Amino acid sequence: MAITLHDVARLAGVSIKTVSNVINDYPHIRPATRKKVEAAIDELGYQPNLSARSLRSGRSGVISLLIPDLRNAYFAELADAVMRAARAKGLSVIIEQMPGGKKEELEILRGPRMQLVDGILYSVLALGEEDAHHLDNAMPMVLLGDRIFNGPKDHVTMQNTEGARAATDHLLSLGRRRVAALGAHPGEVVGSAGLRLDGYQQALAERGVEYDASLVIPVISWHRKDGAEAMRAFLTKGVPFDGLVAFNDSMALGAMRVMQEAGLRIPDDVAVIGFDDIDETRYSIPSLSTIDPSKDQIAETAVDLLLERIEHPDSHAPARDLATEFHIVQRESSAI
Amino acid sequence: MAITLHDVARLAGVSIKTVSNVINDYPHIRPATRKKVEAAIDELGYQPNLSARSLRSGRSGVISLLIPDLRNAYFAELADAVMRAARAKGLSVIIEQMPGGKKEELEILRGPRMQLVDGILYSVLALGEEDAHHLDNAMPMVLLGDRIFNGPKDHVTMQNTEGARAATDHLLSLGRRRVAALGAHPGEVVGSAGLRLDGYQQALAERGVEYDASLVIPVISWHRKDGAEAMRAFLTKGVPFDGLVAFNDSMALGAMRVMQEAGLRIPDDVAVIGFDDIDETRYSIPSLSTIDPSKDQIAETAVDLLLERIEHPDSHAPARDLATEFHIVQRESSAI
DNA sequence: GGTTGAGACTACAACGTTGCAGAAATGCGC
């Protein structure tokens, strides 16, 4: 069967523990011994059995990434960034999708799968502040997204409010005064939707533009389809508008499509800006202005924090809240 | 620490082996005993240690999905489909990206990571027929994509040639006679590019349209950006054309964008059809006709085949080649 | 020359589970 430490030890003429020590970079080994062992490893093509290592040491070198849905370009790009950051640290990533709401999220969080991994990156979708106690266990975890603040776990997020304020201000600075907001979750205060709506309102206030509730378009699920449908409904109401801040790019793209079908010119009639800077925004017609949340930075920061928690399980350092930088990316949809 | 079989056994008043038997659905257990054990499991919240199970039984319940790049919508959607199919069978999925070419692919295939998983779904990108011997090992594996046929492993793919023929014929049936092909890999016979070019030529021949090499646009990497650049270069040549078969949707979308910038109307001046049926094609402007390769069917078939190989490691049944169905999806880009 | 200590290596046990072999209890046929 597979080569084990025993085989290597026999060939090199040392104990299995010495082989183990070589592999784990234990310092006190004579160069000659190290060489012998390494030669034997190469000759046999030895590969450590990760299950055994994990059983004995309690570390598997695998982390979980819990996201709502890979079909959503933002999460696919985030997953890509996380996997690159993780691989740079020698970690593998198990992705779990959780499209099924709160019950499923809790089930997955408590399932036996989570036993296998050293830590969890959890992009919270359904759980809210009131569920924070469910996370209050020993498992190293870093939260992404914006449903839970001041929770028991480290938290990495973009600056939602500031980002939305900057996006809105960007359209206002172009002279637009009837700026719609697409993607609100009515009644929600926390969560990306609530925070971004807050930023939208702040920007209006700063420019002295009166807030008009009829310009706020609610969309629960932030997919392209939902953005398209919400915009279609909004257009039938006939509310005049000359700008659109969409709370993510997918909705923006869906909405742009509907607006153009309806004969609206972008950016001439309506200037549009989205959120996330997904790849597609560079190639849509027109290309879409957006807020770049620095996905790479989010991923790297999150992996670093998680690794720290994994390596110092006893450190009861308080949970940290980190916000990454964002950048306005101006493209054709808000060209002057 | 974590609850083990010992804790459950103690509480239920049975041996740990009996608990293990209950968990593994061993048939000869008295209902009363089973009940006692299950009650103890529930009370303690016992969860099996997957590392120990994997070490002892050689099965981890995890499979690997090796794909080039999650940023590519086709692979993100394929990964989504695979993960849903895998979860339905009780499997977890570790995704590994391999953007780095042949050397990296072989490294990952041989790396210690692969030791942890029960089987591999491998969407071959860089490896070719000549590397097939590298796969000739005991690891259960199902190949996706079209670089390696008649290899040592099971293989699931779409009907590339037939799909391309249908796509091309679709444009010809609209009366187009100068149909360009975007995404060829010059000199390649096997692989999606080669097969699809073949189907393109077959369709031309069947309709009695002469093959014109100047209508074949080579693109090595099938991203949106590459499609856009290739189309830009093609337009400067001034070759007249009224139809475009793109070998995937991303390239088609990039090319559509460039064509529209150049003032070409779609479908009036150029009818376009792509490949993959990614979500975005429904919402692009115009929406993009495409060949739907039945990603769900590919994923389910591949997972089923893999599971079969995992469960019958000694069956030396010969490698199978399965092709899934495809469908033409007509949208605005090839509307009559 | 004896003590000390660091360096280099090793033996053993343990991580939590399951396969195997077998023991004890039960059922069946006559």
Added chain:
DNA sequence: GCGCATTTCTGCAACGTTGTAGTCTCAACC
């Protein structure tokens, strides 16, 4: 009620690794 097969349950060993606690050697020191 006896032999035999089946059901039900158990003890032990093993999977391959690493942590702990050593042993042994040799140089340095007083």
